[in-house]
Amino acid sequence: MKLKHLAPSAAILAAGALTLSACGGTSATGEEASSGGDSDLQGTLTGIGASSQKAAMDAWTADFAAENSGVTVNYSPDGSGAGREQFLAGNAQFAGSDAHLDDDEVKQGEEACGADGAYEFPVYISPIAVAFNVEGVDELNLAPATIAKIFKGEISKWNDEAIKADNPDADLPDTKITAVHRADDSGTTENFAEYLKATAEKDWDAEVSGDFPKDFGGEAAQGTDGVVQTVSDTDGAIGYADASAVGSLSKAKVKVGEEYVELSADAASKVVDASDKVEGRTEGDLAFDLARDTTESGAYPIVLVSYHVVCSSYKDQETVDMVKAWEKFVVSEEGQKSAADSAGSAPLSDDLRSQIETVIDSIKVEG
Numbered sequence: 001m002k003l004k005h006l007a008p009s010a011a012i013l014a015a016g017a018l019t020l021s022a023c024g025g026t027s028a029t030g031e032e033a034s035s036g037g038d039s040d041l042q043g044t045l046t047g048i049g050a051s052s053q054k055a056a057m058d059a060w061t062a063d064f065a066a067e068n069s070g071v072t073v074n075y076s077p078d079g080s081g082a083g084r085e086q087f088l089a090g091n092a093q094f095a096g097s098d099a100h101l102d103d104d105e106v107k108q109g110e111e112a113c114g115a116d117g118a119y120e121f122p123v124y125i126s127p128i129a130v131a132f133n134v135e136g137v138d139e140l141n142l143a144p145a146t147i148a149k150i151f152k153g154e155i156s157k158w159n160d161e162a163i164k165a166d167n168p169d170a171d172l173p174d175t176k177i178t179a180v181h182r183a184d185d186s187g188t189t190e191n192f193a194e195y196l197k198a199t200a201e202k203d204w205d206a207e208v209s210g211d212f213p214k215d216f217g218g219e220a221a222q223g224t225d226g227v228v229q230t231v232s233d234t235d236g237a238i239g240y241a242d243a244s245a246v247g248s249l250s251k252a253k254v255k256v257g258e259e260y261v262e263l264s265a266d267a268a269s270k271v272v273d274a275s276d277k278v279e280g281r282t283e284g285d286l287a288f289d290l291a292r293d294t295t296e297s298g299a300y301p302i303v304l305v306s307y308h309v310v311c312s313s314y315k316d317q318e319t320v321d322m323v324k325a326w327e328k329f330v331v332s333e334e335g336q337k338s339a340a341d342s343a344g345s346a347p348l349s350d351d352l353r354s355q356i357e358t359v360i361d362s363i364k365v366e367g
Contacts, residue, residue: 042070043322049075049083049096050187050306051224052242056124056339057096063338064329071322079223080187081210087309088112093323095309096123098187099210100278100287109311114366116312119284121356123330124306124339125272125346127263128192131249132238133231134158136173141166143255144199150238151179151196152203153217158236166255180230180239181212183220188304191290192240195302198292242304244343254302257295265346267300273349274299284312284359286352313366324360331356 047057054077061073078086080097087095088108100120101109109118130147132140137158142150146162149155155162159172182189189212196204206213212220219237221230224245231237231249243251243263253260261267274294278287292301308327314320329335336347348356 039068039070039325041068041318041322041325043318044072044074045094045319045322045326046092047073047075047083047094047096047308048078048086048092049309050080050098051077052098052126052188052244052304053077053096053124053306054224055244055343056345059338059342060330060335063335064326068325071326073326077223079184080190081185084309088118093310093314093319094327096306097309098304098306099190100307101285101309106281106285109309113311114313116284117282118309119286119312119359119363120307120309121286121331121359122272122288122305122348122352123308123327124304124343125268125348126265126304126306126343127243127268127300128188128195128240128302128304129243129246129249129263130238130240130252130254130302131228131231131246132252133235133249134173134175134238135235137170138250139167139170140250140252141255141260142252144196145203147252147254148196148200148203150177151181151216151218151240152213153179154203166260175236178230178234178237179218180221180227180234180237181216181218182224182227183212183222185210186212186223187306188224188240188242191304192302194290195292199301240302242343244345254300256299256301257297259297261298261300263300263302265340265344267298268303269346269349270294270296270299271301271303272305272346284362286355286359310360310363312362313364315366317365320363320365324363327360328357331360 057075080099083095084097086092143166146166156177158175158177190210193208197208221227224241227239227241228245231239251263253262271291271294274291275288278289294301310323331353339345340347
């Protein structure tokens with residue numbers, strides 16, 4: 001079936017979709033809108049997906065509608081899996097996802113969007129923080145195998161010998177570890193598991209998935225906010241979450257090669273620059289196989305590349321124009337700076353932005 005310009009389903013409305021509109025931006029033709037101006041676009045866009053994008057989404061929508069006051073952008077941060085599912089079912093004009101489409105979803109995209117299928121491209125690059133709350137411990141170094149054993153439940157106390165080996169000068173307490181993971185299908189979980197599989201496969205023997213392995217135990221929390229709240233409220237807790245969301249929680253440095261690297265936008269972008277595109281995809285598919293096992297100095301490999309997924313064609317010109325204007329603003333220098341200022345993300349490179357704009361320009365009316 002073709003993707004229609006539909007209102008959100010009852011389930012989406014019940015989830016409390018964020019209705020946000022807002023400055024600056026580009027027109028549907030790609031021309032830069034003048035400050036304080038307004039476009040002729042009219043309508044509503046519905047997006048569903050990654051909660052990691054929430055802070056960036058707040059900024060993007062707040063900066064978009066001042067130039068496009070006739071457009072309302074609704075985004076419901078229900079998680080990456082829910083976003084892809086609802087988009088492919090025809091209940092949204094775009095999805096936000098912390099993982100690219102898998103092969104089955106690519107085929108579903110042809111049903112939802114026509115012969116050219118769905119397009120996907122990075123819009124948000126951010127490190128995933130390994131955040132912890134241990135009384136008396138402000139700094140922490142962790143090797144990949146140590147992280148894997150903690151979240152697998154094989155390391156249960158903070159003064160375990162493996163953690164001591166990573167932190168020989170630290171005064172580590174005999175406190176029980178509470179390893180907090182996502183309860184929902186999450187692109188953040190998938191990225192985190194992908195990193196552990198690539199760097200500590202001997203210790204992380206589970207298949208990579210958006211669902212955290214049930215037999216590993218630990219404490220489950222709903223969404224990014226749930227993980228951060230649980231870690232914040234629990235002495236001895238550790239969890240993984242988008243860096244923009246962890247606030248004042250302490251963040252572990254991760255061992256890369258022979259050094260421990262602190263998370264930062266620049267360190268995250270180094271990993272993306274070292275990565276290749278997923279093989280066998282169309283020109284409209286800008287998905288990346290991230291170089292999780294890089295040993296490049298200063299690179300932080302637990303990185304989240306969050307995508308927007310759109311259709312290659314929509315049923316009417318109004319929707320095409322709105323999608324083009326919205327996505328061009330999101331990936332523009334202004335949009336990326338806005339996200340960086342509000343969420344600490346790493347801006348897209350000029351080369352990647354150019355590739356994405358070519359994809360956006362090719363969106364057309366179906367038929």
